[in-house]
Amino acid sequence: xxxxxxxxxxxxxxxxxxxxxxxxxxxxxxxxGNPFWAAVEAGAMEKGKELGVEVMVMSPPxxxxxxxxxxxxxxxxxxGLDGIAxxxxxxxxxxxxxxAAKAAGIPVVFVDTKGSNEGVTFIGTDNEAGAKLxxxxxxxxxxxxxxxxxxxxIITQSTGQARANGSKAGLEACGLKVVAEQTGEWDRxxxxxxxxxxxxGNPNIKAVxxxxxNMALGAVEALxxxxxxxxxxxxxxxxxxxxxxxxxxxxxxxxVAQAPKNMGGFGIQALVDLKAGKxxxxxxxxxxxxVDKSNAEQYK
Amino acid sequence: xLGNSPRISSxxxxxxxxxxxxxxMAFLYASRPDVFMSLANLTNIIKQNATLAxxxxxxxxxxxxxxxxxxxxxxxxxxxxxxxxxxxxxxxxPIVILIGPLVGITAGLVNGLGLxxxxxxxxxxxxxxxLNIARGLSSLITEGAPVSGLGREVxxxxxxxxxxxxxxxxxxxxxxxxxxxxxxxxxxxFLNRTSMGRHIFAIGGNPHAARVSGINVDRVLxxxxxxxxxxxxxxxxxxxxxxxxxxPLAGQNAELDAIAAVIIGGASFFGGRGTVLGVMAGVLIxxxxxxxxxxxxxxxxxxxxxxxxxxxxxVYIDVLRRHAAVRR
Amino acid sequence: MTDRTGPAxxxxxxARGVKKYFGAITALNGVSFHVAPGEALGVVGxxxxxxxxxxxxxSGLYTPSEGELYFAGSPxxxxxxxxxxxxxxxxxxxxxxLAGNMPIYENIYLGREPGRKFAGLTIIDRDxxxxxxxxxxxxxxxxxxxxxxxxxxxxxxQRQAVAIARATAFDAKVVIMDEPTAALAIKEVGKxxxxxxxxxxxxxxxxxxxHRMDDIFYCCDRxxxxxxxxxxxxxxxxxxxxxxxxxxIMGTKGHTQSFAHxxxxx
Numbered sequence: 001x002x003x004x005x006x007x008x009x010x011x012x013x014x015x016x017x018x019x020x021x022x023x024x025x026x027x028x029x030x031x032x033g034n035p036f037w038a039a040v041e042a043g044a045m046e047k048g049k050e051l052g053v054e055v056m057v058m059s060p061p062x063x064x065x066x067x068x069x070x071x072x073x074x075x076x077x078x079x080g081l082d083g084i085a086x087x088x089x090x091x092x093x094x095x096x097x098x099x100a101a102k103a104a105g106i107p108v109v110f111v112d113t114k115g116s117n118e119g120v121t122f123i124g125t126d127n128e129a130g131a132k133l134x135x136x137x138x139x140x141x142x143x144x145x146x147x148x149x150x151x152x153x154i155i156t157q158s159t160g161q162a163r164a165n166g167s168k169a170g171l172e173a174c175g176l177k178v179v180a181e182q183t184g185e186w187d188r189x190x191x192x193x194x195x196x197x198x199x200x201g202n203p204n205i206k207a208v209x210x211x212x213x214n215m216a217l218g219a220v221e222a223l224x225x226x227x228x229x230x231x232x233x234x235x236x237x238x239x240x241x242x243x244x245x246x247x248x249x250x251x252x253x254x255x256v257a258q259a260p261k262n263m264g265g266f267g268i269q270a271l272v273d274l275k276a277g278k279x280x281x282x283x284x285x286x287x288x289x290x291v292d293k294s295n296a297e298q299y300k
Numbered sequence: 301x302l303g304n305s306p307r308i309s310s311x312x313x314x315x316x317x318x319x320x321x322x323x324x325m326a327f328l329y330a331s332r333p334d335v336f337m338s339l340a341n342l343t344n345i346i347k348q349n350a351t352l353a354x355x356x357x358x359x360x361x362x363x364x365x366x367x368x369x370x371x372x373x374x375x376x377x378x379x380x381x382x383x384x385x386x387x388x389x390x391x392x393x394p395i396v397i398l399i400g401p402l403v404g405i406t407a408g409l410v411n412g413l414g415l416x417x418x419x420x421x422x423x424x425x426x427x428x429x430x431l432n433i434a435r436g437l438s439s440l441i442t443e444g445a446p447v448s449g450l451g452r453e454v455x456x457x458x459x460x461x462x463x464x465x466x467x468x469x470x471x472x473x474x475x476x477x478x479x480x481x482x483x484x485x486x487x488x489x490f491l492n493r494t495s496m497g498r499h500i501f502a503i504g505g506n507p508h509a510a511r512v513s514g515i516n517v518d519r520v521l522x523x524x525x526x527x528x529x530x531x532x533x534x535x536x537x538x539x540x541x542x543x544x545x546x547x548p549l550a551g552q553n554a555e556l557d558a559i560a561a562v563i564i565g566g567a568s569f570f571g572g573r574g575t576v577l578g579v580m581a582g583v584l585i586x587x588x589x590x591x592x593x594x595x596x597x598x599x600x601x602x603x604x605x606x607x608x609x610x611x612x613x614x615v616y617i618d619v620l621r622r623h624a625a626v627r628r
Numbered sequence: 629m630t631d632r633t634g635p636a637x638x639x640x641x642x643a644r645g646v647k648k649y650f651g652a653i654t655a656l657n658g659v660s661f662h663v664a665p666g667e668a669l670g671v672v673g674x675x676x677x678x679x680x681x682x683x684x685x686x687s688g689l690y691t692p693s694e695g696e697l698y699f700a701g702s703p704x705x706x707x708x709x710x711x712x713x714x715x716x717x718x719x720x721x722x723x724x725x726l727a728g729n730m731p732i733y734e735n736i737y738l739g740r741e742p743g744r745k746f747a748g749l750t751i752i753d754r755d756x757x758x759x760x761x762x763x764x765x766x767x768x769x770x771x772x773x774x775x776x777x778x779x780x781x782x783x784x785x786q787r788q789a790v791a792i793a794r795a796t797a798f799d800a801k802v803v804i805m806d807e808p809t810a811a812l813a814i815k816e817v818g819k820x821x822x823x824x825x826x827x828x829x830x831x832x833x834x835x836x837x838x839h840r841m842d843d844i845f846y847c848c849d850r851x852x853x854x855x856x857x858x859x860x861x862x863x864x865x866x867x868x869x870x871x872x873x874x875x876x877i878m879g880t881k882g883h884t885q886s887f888a889h890x891x892x893x894x
Contacts, residue, residue, distance in 0.1 A: 029444065030443070030444060032443040032444065034443075034444050034445065035445075061436070061439075062439070062549075180597065181597075182594060182597075183600050185600075187549070187550075188446070188543050188545060188547055188550075189539055189542070189543050189550060192542065192543055193344075193348045194594070196344045196347070196348065197341075197344060197591065197594045197595065199340070200335055200338060200340045200341045200344055200595075201332070201335050201341075201595050214446070214547070217448070217543075217545070218543060221542070221543055221544055225459065225461065226340070242446065242448045242545075245448075490749075493751055493752055493754075494749040494750060494751055494752065495741045495743065495749065495750035495751075495752060496749055496750075498730070498734060498738070498741065498752065499738075499739070501727070501729060501730060502727040502730060502734075502738055504729065505727035505728055505729035505730055506725065506726065506727045506728060506729075508721075508723070508725055509724075509725040509726050509727045509735075509738070510727065510738070510739075512709065512719065512721060512725045513725075513738040513739035513740075513794075514709065514710050514713060514739040514740070515738070515739045572727070572728075572729035572730075573729055
């Protein structure tokens with residue numbers, strides 16, 4: 001990682017942009033291979049080019065490697081830079097380094113995941129609203145009183161909690177009965193196992209909202225082997241390419257797309273604004289879109 | 301009366317764990333009579349725990365030698381990713397299904413050779429290394445992306461279900477049950493009826509005795525870790541089949557579940573003790589507990605706490621039993 | 629070269645001028661040694677005198693730096709304990725070297741299980757192993773509750789008996805015992821010593837390393853003393869006494885100069 005930064009810095013020197021403002025985008029996981037983070041990265045890079053500032057992108061090797069992310073930020077503060085857009089792997093654990101950055105006069109915004117520091121702008125999906133979008137879609141397709149289930153992510157995380165709460169509120173608001181809420185810990189195999197248990201205990205369910213597409217795809221497998229896929233609609237969240245393919249094939253019914261590119265772009269814009277002394281709102285919603293057969297093609 | 305008591309205690313020593321499994325099943329049946337004993341639920345329990353059972357069998361052989369293999373979860377993910385990528389690349393399925401186990405055996409050989417040739421002080425260290433290496437490699441293969449759509453034949457062992465024209469369609473006996481069954485019986489035969497199996501127990505009981513009895517301890521250890529790797533790879537094949545995908549984060553912390561199952565099943569961490577039957581019972585106890593708590597909608601946090609308590613209780617019961625045995 | 633003593637028989641196992649160096653340290657400095665079938669030889673010496681190094685050379689664990697070994701008159705080279713074992717040279721360790729978690733009969737055949745070879749594995753014939761173990765223990769008059777008992781349930785003396793049974797299970801010619809009574813309760817010592825005597829009667833050459841004069845004088849025919857890695861003294865038991873042997877261990881010879889075979893240089 002360090003080498004990469006050095007190489008990046010050297011490149012920047014050679015291309016003569018060394019004097020431009022330097023911003024860091026620190027994501028939860030590497031962009032390579034993960035379309036979500038790749039899109040965040042692309043959004044930030046494009047915005048950087050547009051505004052003529054230098055954007056560096058970093059991330060810990062996995063989303064659970066909180067310590068690595070803290071170390072990266074500490075190292076970057078030590079080197080000095082003009083702003084940090086951070087997707088914290090663990091909001092509380094990252095809070096002290098965010099404070100340290102602010103103390104060093106470096107503006108910080110949170111992207112994708114809200115941190116716990118007061119007074120730091122959050123730029124990202126309103127997950128509760130996104131989950132409610134999915135819930136409303138389910139409501140529109142089912143009769144009142146139908147039984148539905150929720151596959152939760154890790155509910156100690158704010159994203160997991162927001163999606164669980166938003167979907168539950170939405171489903172209950174239109175008179176559906178939430179008969180099971182189980183966690184699949186964002187994991188495909190665990191989501192599949194949880195779904196198997198849900199079907200066994202609740203043979204009459206008509207729909208399941210899975211808090212991410214991995215679990216939704218697991219739920220599809222569980223329903224397929226139980227011969228129930230035709231009776232139960234599966235709605236996920238994230239609109240990842242596998243899910244888009246599944247929606248087009250008629251397995252998953254729908255999913256919710258975030259706008260990761262906006263997160264990167266809005267993030268850099270906000271940092272530039274802060275650097276220029278402007279004030280920005282405490283929350284900037286990057287928006288969500290419902291994806292079903294009609295528009296899934298573009299997410300493949 | 302008294303004349304019978306050693307027989308009872310010997311019965312409990314060998315089959316007490318089975319009594320616990322039966323008691324748990326009775327308890328779960330009482331808590332959810334409508335669901336627990338349903339064929340669908342029982343099928344679920346089998347399908348959901350097949351991978352853990354394979355990992356635990358491999359872990360058991362290692363623990364019998366007083367070793368530990370922390371790498372099984374990552375090696376499983378690596379096997380899964382390798383076979384998923386090759387399946388997508390259009391490699392014929394008979395080769396693809398061999399890839400998981402072969403990757404596992406290779407990782408196991410690395411563990412075994414690292415331990416014996418590099419003379420690392422404890423298998424914890426070598427396998428902690430390979431845990432990280434295998435996890436990194438599994439992510440590196442596709443830069444972290446999951447791979448879906450493996451084809452029917454590749455999925456067969458993990459997904460096929462036999463209804464024998466008897467079980468109603470979604471239920472039945474999963475192919476993975478037969479994989480686990482054959483593996484368990486094979487492992488029992490290997491450990492109890494072959495010279496190498498007995499040498500494995502001797503190494504766990506007293507490595508010095510094994511060495512001076514002319515047993516090539518290093519060679520046996522290399523085989524032991526290769527066996528553990530093999531089962532991790534086979535577990536990867538089952539999980540890939542079951543989920544129709546390979547994902548690099550599969551099996552995180554699975555090594556801890558496998559260790560827990562082996563220990564709950566009565567194997568000793570100090571080596572030389574334990575039975576295949578006990579390990580299978582340990583897997584079932586973990587599986588039944590999770591299933592029962594899920595059916596009763598108990599929060600996952602309580603599940604973790606309970607599993608922790610059961611591990612401690614199981615080992616404590618074992619300690620008590622050994623004390624009683626020594627006094628006798 | 630030492631003079632031959634003891635029974636007139638040809639020596640079964642013989643070492644001539646064996647030297648063993650570990651780096652700069654000389655553990656054995658030209659030791660010669662011989663033992664005949666049916667003879668029990670006691671080997672004494674202070675700690676560091678070279679007893680255990682010599683035994684490790686004889687049992688194949690160490691290869692000598694210089695000197696030769698002869699078995700039944702022909703020169704032999706041992707590269708591992710396996711080679712020595714093939715010749716019928718067995719070692720009984722001070723800590724017994726048994727696997728406590730395994731039954732008696734399995735310990736006796738550990739590493740040499742009877743059975744059918746199949747795909748590189750030996751499928752053990754457990755009935756045969758049990759029967760052979762029972763017969764062998766009978767022959768040595770060793771009594772145990774059951775050959776299926778785990779070794780960890782046995783007393784020290786019973787364990788030593790099992791260790792001796794294992795050493796002699798395959799037609800052993802020479803049995804080397806390292807402190808055979810050191811780990812035993814006093815009341816069990818006699819039984820083990822009687823067992824050693826009975827090995828002798830079966831024509832086995834027995835080598836006993838011991839600190840206990842009682843053991844040596846109870847069951848040995850001859851005693852040999854090492855001092856600082858070299859032969860110091862060697863005498864039939866009937867020609868010596870405890871005090872003299874204790875003197876040898878400490879490297880003193882005093883009034884015993886009259887023995888012809890004590891003309892060893894040191």
